Each structure stands twice: as C-alpha cells, then as structure tokens.
Amino acid sequence: xxxxIVGTGYVGLVSGACLADLGHDVVCIDRDLGKIExxxxxxxxxxxxxxxxxxxxxxxxxxxxxSHDLAAGVKSRDAVLIAVGTPSEAGSGRADLSYVFAAALxxxxxxxxxxIVATKSTVPVGTNRxxxxxxxxxxxxxxxxxxxxxxxxLREGAAIADFMQPDRIVVGAEDPRxxxxxxxxxxxxxxxxFPLIGCGLETAEVVKYAANAFLAVKITFMNEVADLxxxxxxxxETVAAGVGADHRIGRAFLRVGPGWGGSCFPKxxxxxxxxxxxxxxxxxxxxxxxxxxxxxxxxxxxxxxxxCGGDLRGxxxxxxxxTFKGQTDDMRESPSxxxxxxxxxxxxxxxxxxxxxxxxxxxxxxxxxxxxSPQSAVEGADAVVLATDWDEFASYDLGALADRMADPVLxxxxxxxxxxxxxxxxxxxxxxxxxxxxxxxxxxxxxxxGMPDEAAVxxxxxxx
Numbered sequence: 101x102x103x104x105i106v107g108t109g110y111v112g113l114v115s116g117a118c119l120a121d122l123g124h125d126v127v128c129i130d131r132d133l134g135k136i137e138x139x140x141x142x143x144x145x146x147x148x149x150x151x152x153x154x155x156x157x158x159x160x161x162x163x164x165x166x167s168h169d170l171a172a173g174v175k176s177r178d179a180v181l182i183a184v185g186t187p188s189e190a191g192s193g194r195a196d197l198s199y200v201f202a203a204a205l206x207x208x209x210x211x212x213x214x215x216i217v218a219t220k221s222t223v224p225v226g227t228n229r230x231x232x233x234x235x236x237x238x239x240x241x242x243x244x245x246x247x248x249x250x251x252x253x254l255r256e257g258a259a260i261a262d263f264m265q266p267d268r269i270v271v272g273a274e275d276p277r278x279x280x281x282x283x284x285x286x287x288x289x290x291x292x293x294f295p296l297i298g299c300g301l302e303t304a305e306v307v308k309y310a311a312n313a314f315l316a317v318k319i320t321f322m323n324e325v326a327d328l329x330x331x332x333x334x335x336x337e338t339v340a341a342g343v344g345a346d347h348r349i350g351r352a353f354l355r356v357g358p359g360w361g362g363s364c365f366p367k368x369x370x371x372x373x374x375x376x377x378x379x380x381x382x383x384x385x386x387x388x389x390x391x392x393x394x395x396x397x398x399x400x401x402x403x404x405x406x407x408c409g410g411d412l413r414g415x416x417x418x419x420x421x422x423t424f425k426g427q428t429d430d431m432r433e434s435p436s437x438x439x440x441x442x443x444x445x446x447x448x449x450x451x452x453x454x455x456x457x458x459x460x461x462x463x464x465x466x467x468x469x470x471x472x473s474p475q476s477a478v479e480g481a482d483a484v485v486l487a488t489d490w491d492e493f494a495s496y497d498l499g500a501l502a503d504r505m506a507d508p509v510l511x512x513x514x515x516x517x518x519x520x521x522x523x524x525x526x527x528x529x530x531x532x533x534x535x536x537x538x539x540x541x542x543x544x545x546x547x548x549x550g551m552p553d554e555a556a557v558x559x560x561x562x563x564x
Contacts (some may be wrong), residue, residue, distance in 0.1 A: 112183030257427030272304025326534025336534025421488020
C-alpha cells in the first residue's frame with residue numbers, strides 16, 4: 101500500500117517506520133523543514149529505543165521517505181494518516197483540534213483519487229465525523245475520500261514493540277472501502293494473529309480515551325494504596341504482587357511512583373472528563389483520579405524535605421531523571437517538573453541528570469543545574485532523589501554515588517532499590533514509597549564515619 105503520514109512526532113514517526121517495515125511505501129510529512137532535513141540525514145527528532153536503526157533500514161530499502169510538501173506527499177496514496185498533536189486547551193481541558201482540522205482540510209484539498217483519511221491522533225468523540233463534514237466542500241473534482249479512526253496504543257520507550265506486536269488494532273470506519281483498505285494495511289499483523297477490532301467512528305474514539313483513563317486510574321489507585329501501606333506497616337510491593345496475580349486485574353501499571361505525566365494521560369483524562377460533562381455525564385472516578393494525581397505530584401517535595409531533616413534551605417539536592425518515564429526524552433507534564441520546582445521554592449539548589457539529556461530541560465527548568473553525568477549531579481549533595489524509572493539507574497554503583505555526597509540520603513520515588521542494599525552501600529538513610537514494613541531502624545545507616553565490616557563486604561561485592 102502507498103501511505104502518507106502527516107506529523108513526525110512519537111506517533112507519526114514510529115508508525116511510519118513500522119508500516120514501512122511491514123512492506124508498505126510510506127512518506128512521512130512535516131511542515132518543520134529542519135526536522136525533515138534531519139530525518140533525511142538520519143537524525144532522529146525524538147529518543148525512542150531502536151527507532152534510528154528501524155528508520156535507516158527502511159530508508160535504505162526505499163520504503164520510507166520524508167517530505168515537508170504535504171500537497172505533493174498525499175497525492176496518489178491509498179491512505180493518509182493524521183498524526184499531529186492534540187494538546188489540551190488552556191483552562192477548559194478540551195483537546196485542541198486545530199492542528200487536526202487544518203491537516204484534514206489541506207489533505208482533502210490535494211487529493212487526486214479515492215483516499216482513506218484516518219486519524220491516529222487521539223481525538224474526542226465526534227471528531228472524525230466533523231472531519232468528513234468540513235472537508236466535503238474542498239475535495240477536488242474527480243477525487244473522493246472516506247474517513248476512518250485508527251487510534252494508536254504506543255508506549256514511549258516501547259513504541260516499536262507495541263506497534264509490531266499489538267494487543268489489538270482498532271479501526272473505526274463506516275465506508276466498506278475504508279474498512280477494506282485499513283484491513284489491508286494491517287494484514288501483515290492480522291495474519292500473525294494480532295486482533296483487529298472493527299467498529300464505528302465514535303466507538304473507536306471512545307476506546308482510546310477509555311483505555312488511557314483506565315490505566316491512569318489503576319496507577320493512581322496503587323499510589324493511594326502505597327500511602328496506606330506506609331501508615332499500617334504493610335509493603336506495597338508485595339501488595340501489588342498479590343493484587344496483580346489476579347488474572348482479572350493483571351500486573352501491569354501497578355508500580356507506585358510520584359504520579360503520572362507525559363503526552364497522553366494528562367491531556368486524555370482531562371479531555372474525556374470534559375467530553376463527558378459536555379454530554380451531561382459525570383465520570384466521577386476519573387475526575388477524582390485527576391485530582392488525586394495532582395495531589396500526588398505536589399506531595400513529593402515534602403517527602404524529600406522530611407528526609408533532609410525538615411528544612412531544604414541551603415541544601416543541595418540531586419535529582420536523577422527529568423522525563424515523565426524512563427527510556428524517553430519526553431518531559432511533557434513530567435512529575436519531575438512539579439518536584440524540582442517545589443524543591444527550588446523550598447530553598448534547595450537542584451542539580452539534575454537525565455540519560456536522554458532532554459532538549460526541553462533548559463527551557464522548562466531554568467533554575468536547575470543540568471549535569472552531564474550522575475556522578476557530577478550527586479557531587480556534594482545532601483540528598484539524591486530517584487525520580488524516573490530509567491533502566492540504567494538500576495545498574496548504578498550506589499556506593500560510588502554515596503561517596504560523593506555530603507550527606508548520603510536516597511529518596512527513591514520509583515522503589516528501584518531495597519533499603520538494606522542502599523544502607524549497606526553507604527547511604528545514611530533510604531526513603532521509598534509504600535514500604536511501611538521498613539521502619540526507621542531498617543532504613544537508617546550508621547551516623548558515625550565508616551561502615552561496619554558486613555556492609556563493607558557487601559559493598560565490595562556490589563562494586564564487582
């Protein structure tokens with residue numbers, strides 16, 4: 101199939117590269133000339149594991165090209181997929197659909213045959229029907245189009261695997277020709293047994309929002325259970341394992357943390373709640389989830405302050421991880437933004453390190469010292485806060501980090517380490533989330549200089 105994708109962000113670029121890898125002829129289109137020139141020279145505009153190699157392979161095979169010329173790029177295509185941003189409108193929480201509608205109108209005005217125009221962007225109920233309505237008068241004579249909804253379910257950091265091994269492929273369409281074309285596009289995956297769910301436009305739109313909202317609720321619930329565990333002397337990690345072992349619930353998205361952020365959950369939960377209110381429905385569970393997540397992110401700085409003796413004024417705090425999750429460079433609505441801003445407001449000097457070296461860090465956090473290594477971030481620090489679940493953090497030599505600190509205190513907001521391990525490696529204090537069973541005597545190390553022989557032996561083995 102000949103496919104055009106409008107937008108080269110996380111969704112558009114990953115989808116384009118993966119569709120090309122399935123054997124289709126794909127052109128990815130973006131108005132940003134600098135981004136297109138970079139892609140043509142092998143420079144990725146985003147950080148996504150495996151993406152650079154995937155793009156290079158399909159460019160070399162002449163299945164994947166890049167262009168900033170939308171008018172030429174959409175001609176003679178079987179399908180055009182819209183993958184532009186749908187940010188939240190300030191104040192209302194509604195999805196800003198201006199980019200989607202602008203793209204749809206320009207696509208329609210430049211068609212030269214029958215083409216499927218499908219939205220991969222996350223859009224509220226009624227958007228695809230609105231696209232069909234507003235484009236009807238701009239389609240050239242002799243051309244025609246059918247609208248489809250094809251929402252994406254890609255996790256940043258695991259997007260390629262999610263596309264190539266999907267839990268499901270959702271296609272909302274009413275025109276039989278659109279159903280046939282979309283099924284042919286995904287046939288290489290359907291033939292492997294991955295399910296394709298066909299439905300109406302509105303149903304497909306709701307599926308995407310409902311899925312993200314449910315996952316957000318699941319995370320928020322476990323974060324609140326973690327708070328309870330701290331009060332009643334229970335261990336949230338074991339609780340999560342016991343709960344997740346129930347096949348009706350599952351293990352995914354039960355990890356506790358500082359709250360959810362990113363490009364999807366915040367805007368999608370707000371948009372779904374707003375859409376419901378616009379239709380005289382109250383999604384009370386979702387509304388409470390949004391409020392609870394905001395409270396969660398706001399409360400993290402207080403934990404750091406308590407771990408540092410109740411006063412952050414004049415203290416140096418190292419923060420490891422700025423992106424909303426590991427294995428991505430995306431800082432949109434990251435819990436780290438709330439955390440770092442609150443730490444600075446409480447008088448701390450913050451030195452932060454993120455493995456992806458996100459481009460937006462300097463603009464979003466102008467008061468923060470951005471380190472180029474974890475070692476330089478923790479040098480002379482009074483506490484180190486692990487804020488993002490980067491895989492590489494788990495391999496760090498805790499002893500080497502503790503040695504560089506003025507006061508080795510570890511606040512682990514992702515529960516990546518065990519308290520006894522951290523203490524044995526030289527940390528004076530370890531603070532995790534939902535680990536009420538680990539009392540003060542279990543998470544406090546020796547106050548005097550030096551370490552006991554047992555801990556020294558453990559530390560030596562860990563370093564090896």
